[in-house]
Amino acid sequence: MYGRRAWRRERRRKEIRRYMQAAIWGVSILCILIVFAVMMLKAMEATEVSAAEATVETAAENKQKEATVQQKKSTLAEENSSQEKVATGALLVQQAAAKPEPTTIVIDPGHGGMDGGCNVGEILEKDINRMIADKVAEKLEAMGYEVMFAREGDEYIEKLERVENANKNNALLYVSIHQNFYEDSSVEGIETWYDGSDTTRDNERLAQLIQQETVKATGAVDRELISDSELCVTGKSTMPACLIETGFLSNAEERKKLCTEEYREQIAEGIANGIDLYLNPKVMYLTFDDGPSEESTEKILDILKERNIQATFFVIGEYVRKYPETAKRIVAEGHTIGIHCDVHDYNSLYASVDSYVADFEKAYDTVYEVTGVEAKLFRFPGGSVNDFNKGVCEDIIEEMENRGFIYYDWNASLEDAVEDCTPEKLVQNAVDTSLGRARVVMLAHDRVENTAYALEDLLDAFPEYEMRPLTVASKPVQF
Ligand SMILES: [Zn+2]
Structure with missing residues (x-):
């Protein structure tokens, strides 16, 4: 790469010239294809759908196709607009350019x-x-x-x-x-x-x-x-x-x-x-508990949207009622919404199976009313096994599974609920706890301000992972 910087301007001028030539060629070819497409359409008007075409398609597809062709014919008969021709021309160009999967x-x-x-x-x-x-x-x-x-x-x-x-x-x-x-x-x-x-x-x-x-x-x-x-x-x-x-x-x-x-x-x-x-990327499921919150969740959603990444939000009913628009946005942008609890209070939650279920149902109903989603996934506050539910956790798990719900714990964490951490420390915690596993369920909290500030660096720290939302088909990570 010797002398790259010095030669750049001259080379760029040459490249632009070559690029312009290529563009002129491209436009010429496109024009020829459009003219060709118009000729093809004229021919189609005079003939029925060919038998050859019919054998390629399945019966159902064929019916649909016939309907489309009929529709196209009548549209053409009605107005024969140039717009239609351009659209079909573009379709032909697209078909000509259809290539097999690159390998x-x-x-x-x-x-x-x-x-x-x-x-x-x-x-x-x-x-x-x-x-x-x-x-x-x-x-x-x-x-x-x-x-x-x-x-x-x-x-x-x-x-x-x-x-x-x-x-x-x-x-x-x-x-x-x-x-x-x-x-x-x-x-x-x-x-x-x-x-x-x-x-x-x-x-x-x-x-x-x-x-x-x-x-x-x-x-x-x-x-x-x-x-x-x-x-x-x-x-x-x-x-x-x-x-x-x-x-x-x-x-x-x-x-x-x-x-x-x-x-x-x-x-x-x-x-x-x-x-x-x-x-062959590894897989990471980013999960956010305890939201939605007005500020942090919106910030997190902005970053995920910009990067076209979907995550999972285990929400608290109380805050869904408080910030319904944010809850709706979570769903509208393709993230998975799951249940965390209605009120985050360990003592009343885990007093008995009944108290747990009553709280869960309240959160479930809120999520349904606000977002229209019948949530199937949930996460126990504190995880499925914690200091507060020792006597009842097995009974609660059994009851929830009988009701058809799936719970997800985690195998890596930002540790953003543990103490006040800087964004840098949160990213470091995430890297340290994920241990390079092929499949990571990452725990984060979208109520924590620094988690939103850490998110960009967090995503940059895991280039070997593909980020996906949890679905009912995702094998659960359970303690
Ligand atoms: Zn929580």
Whole structure:
């Protein structure tokens, strides 16, 4: 990546020019397809639904389709609007573009051929990139993935061509491998670049996992994750992509390591593990107890919405009556709502089976009246086994299960109900208690202000997890 910053402006100008040319081509092809679609429609008006089409569909689908075609015909007969033609044209374009599920991971050994990348004497970046890429591919293939190289041998292929090949092949991921160089030879470590401006692709999580795992595997300096929309291979690819700089050739010690097979093996291990974690995430169920609260719950919902993450809220009836709009918002935004209790008072709750059930029913009715949800999931205040319910917990559990309700305890916690913790401490507690488990039910409290403040960092701390809401189909975690 030698001299990247200095060349950026010139390269960007060239890329924009190429991009404009591609756009003109794209628009021309779209126009041709729309004209084609109009011609097809005219032909369809004259003929019945073809027998060939009918055999492909199931009987039910076919009826629906016939109805649609009939409807379309009459609509066309009535107005024959150009709008309809455009819509059908778009549909045809979409059908033409329908591709099978992507399966191939593109590994890009940076530079090649006449472009050696950065170098120190005989040590060329392109060669180290090549050797690491080969090892990464070997490991990925052993894990069962399909791999394609952006360059097969030592040939020179332009960056844009590499990306266009990956795009054309409908690749699953694009990972580019490079070495770094800097005038200050004391600088060392690993950095990973990604395009953070394109939110349609999950670039950041891929970059985060590859950076994290490679640092873990090598013990190298964890420099940084860099969001940059101007790098060609990460910016112009249509699949999640990142570019890792695995070390500085300008740093004598790091250069020496990069020249050993053992170190390159560690780097490859890290990159492959990062890719694997990205493609096979662990599962975390974020659960929030004791809400809703006006301030904190709304803040939490804002963050979850922005990140398109669904969680589970075990609510208190008393507060649902107080903040009905927040309870409705929880449901409207796709989160799971479950019952915690009606009034959070351990002594009266756990006095007997009857007192527990009476409180539960009150909360259940409130949630139903306010949100329309017939809650099936619940969480015991203090967990299913606690200091307050020792004599009655088994009877209560039995009674609640007979009534068809499912309770969830937890196996990790922010410990935000225990004492006054800073947001940093809450995130640390969550990391420490989750122990890297494949399946985590995380306890948090949306009444606690610092929990809302900690949420963004909390989500960033678990890139290897996919966040899901609990459902009746989720296997319960119980003490
Ligand atoms: Zn509670």
